[in-house]
Amino acid sequence: MRTIVKKNSRWVMIGFQIAALVLALLFTTLILVAAGAPPLEAYKNIITGSFGSFKKFSDVLVSWIPLLLVSAGLLVTFATGLWNIGVEGQITLGAIATTWALRELQDTSLPPALIILLAIVAGMAGGAFWALLAGALKTFGGVNEIFGGLGLNFVATALTIYLIFGPWKRPGVASMSGTVPFDETLHLSLFPGLRLSPWALVIAIIAIVIVYFLLQGTYFGLRLKAVGKNFRAAYRLGIPTWQHMLLSFAICGALAGVAGAVQVTAVYYRLIPSISSGYGYLGLMVAMLVNYQAIWAAPVALFFAALNIGSIQLPIVLKLDSSLSGVLQGMLVLFVLIMEGVRQRISRRS
Amino acid sequence: MNVELRGIHKYFGNTHANSDITLTIPAGTIQGILGENGAGKSTLMKILSGFIHADEGEIVLDDKPVLIQSPAHAIQWGVGMLHQDPLDFPPMRVIDNLLIGRAGGLFPNQAAVAREFKLLAEQFGFSIDPESYVDSLTVGERQQLEIIRLLWLGARVLILDEPTTGISAGQKEKLFATLRILAEQGKTIIFVSHKLEDVEVLCHRVAVLRQGSLVGEAKKPFDTKKLVEMMFGKEISLGARQVVEQHGCVLALNDISIEDVRLKIRNVTLEVNGGEVIGLAGMEGSGQGAFLRACAGMVHPVGGNVKVRGRDLTGKSYHVYKRNGVEFLPAARLEEGLIPGLSLTEHYVLAEKSKGLFINREYGIRQAQERIASFNIKGTPVHTVESLSGGNQQRALLSLLRDPLSLILIEHPTRGLDIESVIYIWGKLKERCRKNTAIIFMSSDLEEILQYSDRVLVFFSGKVSQPLDASTISVEQLGQLIGGKGWAS
Numbered sequence: 001m002r003t004i005v006k007k008n009s010r011w012v013m014i015g016f017q018i019a020a021l022v023l024a025l026l027f028t029t030l031i032l033v034a035a036g037a038p039p040l041e042a043y044k045n046i047i048t049g050s051f052g053s054f055k056k057f058s059d060v061l062v063s064w065i066p067l068l069l070v071s072a073g074l075l076v077t078f079a080t081g082l083w084n085i086g087v088e089g090q091i092t093l094g095a096i097a098t099t100w101a102l103r104e105l106q107d108t109s110l111p112p113a114l115i116i117l118l119a120i121v122a123g124m125a126g127g128a129f130w131a132l133l134a135g136a137l138k139t140f141g142g143v144n145e146i147f148g149g150l151g152l153n154f155v156a157t158a159l160t161i162y163l164i165f166g167p168w169k170r171p172g173v174a175s176m177s178g179t180v181p182f183d184e185t186l187h188l189s190l191f192p193g194l195r196l197s198p199w200a201l202v203i204a205i206i207a208i209v210i211v212y213f214l215l216q217g218t219y220f221g222l223r224l225k226a227v228g229k230n231f232r233a234a235y236r237l238g239i240p241t242w243q244h245m246l247l248s249f250a251i252c253g254a255l256a257g258v259a260g261a262v263q264v265t266a267v268y269y270r271l272i273p274s275i276s277s278g279y280g281y282l283g284l285m286v287a288m289l290v291n292y293q294a295i296w297a298a299p300v301a302l303f304f305a306a307l308n309i310g311s312i313q314l315p316i317v318l319k320l321d322s323s324l325s326g327v328l329q330g331m332l333v334l335f336v337l338i339m340e341g342v343r344q345r346i347s348r349r350s
Numbered sequence: 351m352n353v354e355l356r357g358i359h360k361y362f363g364n365t366h367a368n369s370d371i372t373l374t375i376p377a378g379t380i381q382g383i384l385g386e387n388g389a390g391k392s393t394l395m396k397i398l399s400g401f402i403h404a405d406e407g408e409i410v411l412d413d414k415p416v417l418i419q420s421p422a423h424a425i426q427w428g429v430g431m432l433h434q435d436p437l438d439f440p441p442m443r444v445i446d447n448l449l450i451g452r453a454g455g456l457f458p459n460q461a462a463v464a465r466e467f468k469l470l471a472e473q474f475g476f477s478i479d480p481e482s483y484v485d486s487l488t489v490g491e492r493q494q495l496e497i498i499r500l501l502w503l504g505a506r507v508l509i510l511d512e513p514t515t516g517i518s519a520g521q522k523e524k525l526f527a528t529l530r531i532l533a534e535q536g537k538t539i540i541f542v543s544h545k546l547e548d549v550e551v552l553c554h555r556v557a558v559l560r561q562g563s564l565v566g567e568a569k570k571p572f573d574t575k576k577l578v579e580m581m582f583g584k585e586i587s588l589g590a591r592q593v594v595e596q597h598g599c600v601l602a603l604n605d606i607s608i609e610d611v612r613l614k615i616r617n618v619t620l621e622v623n624g625g626e627v628i629g630l631a632g633m634e635g636s637g638q639g640a641f642l643r644a645c646a647g648m649v650h651p652v653g654g655n656v657k658v659r660g661r662d663l664t665g666k667s668y669h670v671y672k673r674n675g676v677e678f679l680p681a682a683r684l685e686e687g688l689i690p691g692l693s694l695t696e697h698y699v700l701a702e703k704s705k706g707l708f709i710n711r712e713y714g715i716r717q718a719q720e721r722i723a724s725f726n727i728k729g730t731p732v733h734t735v736e737s738l739s740g741g742n743q744q745r746a747l748l749s750l751l752r753d754p755l756s757l758i759l760i761e762h763p764t765r766g767l768d769i770e771s772v773i774y775i776w777g778k779l780k781e782r783c784r785k786n787t788a789i790i791f792m793s794s795d796l797e798e799i800l801q802y803s804d805r806v807l808v809f810f811s812g813k814v815s816q817p818l819d820a821s822t823i824s825v826e827q828l829g830q831l832i833g834g835k836g837w838a839s
Binding site: 213217218219220222223225226229230232233234235236237238239240 | 668669672678680684685686687688689690691692696697699700701704706707708709711750
């Protein structure tokens with residue numbers, strides 16, 4: 001009897017999610033129609049723009065890597081019941097730390113591979129440090145992590161601008177285009193003819209796999225969940241609660257830092273003002289959309305990355321702004337959350 | 351105003367919080383409502399003041415049946431309630447607190463309201479500055495403010511829920527004088543309390559509630575013995591008392607003092623032996639909760655020291671106490687005890703020492719099955735704790751206790767459980783006693799305290815009695831002490 005009910009509710013759940021997808025599409029279509037654009041044409045463009053060729057798909061993967069890293073990190077903080085809005089700043093600090101390490105080491109005699117490795121480790125440390133700041137503000141200062149994180153995001157952006165226009169400025173005139181690009185020997189190697197780095201891809205996949213097992217099968221993951229679901233009971237059961245919170249911040253920050261490091265070593269090869277590219281906020285959406293289940297993070301992040309890349313050519317082909325992908329992503333998250341609310345309300349009534 | 355409650359029923363899930371309560375209160379009366387915690391007093395008063403709705407029954411005000419939809423609606427009918435914790439706005443001025451409750455134009459006439467406020471305050475000899483901020487007032491003054499506010503809004507029935515908790519003796523005198531004046535003016539006063547003394551001094555009539563039912567009424571002068579009997583009921587047989595042999599001192603409290611927002615506990619010295627059970631009696635909030643938590647390191651005493659099996663743990667955290675064989679079981683099972691959203695298996699895994707990095711699922715499930723069987727929990731290893739019934743949650747909580755332990759501290763071990771579960775759970779606890787574990791528990795059920803404790807401590811407003819021998823003291827004596835009678839002050 002019980003299993004039948006459970007099975008039913010799983011199908012009902014999937015039904016609601018499909019309804020959410022349909023509603024999101026419907027709503028975006030309405031907006032397109034209102035803007036006087038042909039909706040089908042726009043969707044077709046997004047699809048061909050992202051999956052139309054192998055090259056395009058590889059570009060999707062380039063965008064997928066940082067998004068997946070950030071989503072993996074956020075799954076850890078969400079498991080602990082924390083809203084790590086500061087993840088955006090943690091990516092930025094990762095990028096800054098990586099840039100710093102590369103600048104410090106580029107003129108030494110160390111082998112380039114080692115320099116890149118050290119730079120990525122520095123990025124991890126930078127992101128973790130920034131996350132720990134938000135965590136410390138919460139645990140010791142009583143500042144909600146949402147506010148602390150948001151504040152630190154602004155500080156991180158300001159710090160980037162300061163570095164680009166101050167100590168790390170290009171010779172001559174500083175510019176918004178960023179710091180001096182690093183020598184090619186310090187780039188993460190790419191697949192020939194593509195912009196995709198196999199190393200970065202491997203790092204991202206390893207990260208999500210580790211997070212999956214961490215949350216699924218380890219004592220540590222279970223303790224994080226316990227802290228997230230009931231802080232006081234977890235303490236009573238003997239779990240050191242604030243230590244686990246800080247650790248989960250550090251893990252998320254480290255992964256966000258790697259994302260920042262990848263942006264520097266495999267995408268831009270320098271520090272640019274908006275180095276985090278909004279991947280932090282997008283990662284929050286992915287984590288919410290997958291209902292904090294690690295197993296779904298990879299495909300959903302891929303879908304989001306595809307929307308991002310697919311909409312790049314919209315301005316050229318259809319004279320539409322490429323922010324259309326953002327509209328669709330936002331709608332999707334909103335409708336999934338709404339439908340979840342509706343489902344709970346209905347199931348409570350029955 | 352005459353107040354009549356007719357056949358009031360209220361259910362919360364399976365709990366029958368109010369069962370067929372019929373009560374008539376004539377205008378000009380001070381009506382006491384007595385009963386222990388959970389007897390249904392607050393529920394009944396919340397129904398009368400519009401916070402919640404009765405499932406059955408009606409409210410009649412001056413012979414007119416009314417349907418009270420909300421507290422704001424209640425005050426329009428002239429019914430106002432003063433809550434135990436004042437429901438005001440501390441960061442705002444006194445005058446703003448008045449203005450908030452009244453519908454009115456965009457720009458309220460502050461000067462006129464201040465004048466009216468002063469007039470009312472003078473009438474009762476209150477001295478509150480309408481311009482002062484509420485958070486600068488004492489609890490007693492906030493109560494006065496609330497009384498003025500309700501009268502100003504036109505209350506003719508005033509309900510006071512445990513109003514004498516947390517105010518000084520002088521303020522209590524003033525409050526009682528005020529209530530007497532109001533009654534003479536023809537207002538109806540409903541005074542909810544568990545303090546026998548206050549009720550006896552102030553009230554004209556008393557109604558006693560027990561387990562949701564109205565069990566009796568009495569008029570002045572009151573017979574204390576009879577009131578106690580009505581409040582706590584007659585003894586039910588739980589079988590013979592078991593006495594377990596005691597060995598060695600497990601917990602030594604030396605001259606400890608505890609302070610929290612409401613009360614101060616001073617200079618308690620106590621030694622508890624292995625195998626011994628200590629019951630803490632007293633009305634909710636009399637200090638026994640803070641005392642219990644102080645024994646677990648969850649509240650730090652402001653003076654004195656705590657030793658567990660001879661080791662001084664004063665000022666250490668709960669986790670240190672835990673490592674020394676102390677466990678605390680809270681009454682709020684789903685808030686503090688268990689983790690909603692996690693399964694029984696996951697709870698057992700968390701409670702055990704971790705072996706390696708990865709969880710051995712099969713071992714966890716086997717362990718869960720064993721505990722579920724030995725504690726007779728109605729559920730499976732994959733059931734989440736919130737899907738269990740209250741009694742089974744309590745069993746789950748007990749099944750999480752490690753073995754061996756030196757000391758178990760329990761808040762309300764059997765609250766809300768049926769008699770069979772009570773006997774079962776105490777069977778399990780006494781097993782622990784035979785393994786030389788000491789138990790300290792608090793309960794509002796006097797039968798339970800007398801049945802299962804070796805010694806009893808009674809708490810009243812932060813005062814702690816000497817340990818009383820549970821085999822010689824009676825329910826009645828205990829009831830009187832709990833109600834604040836018979837204390838050498």
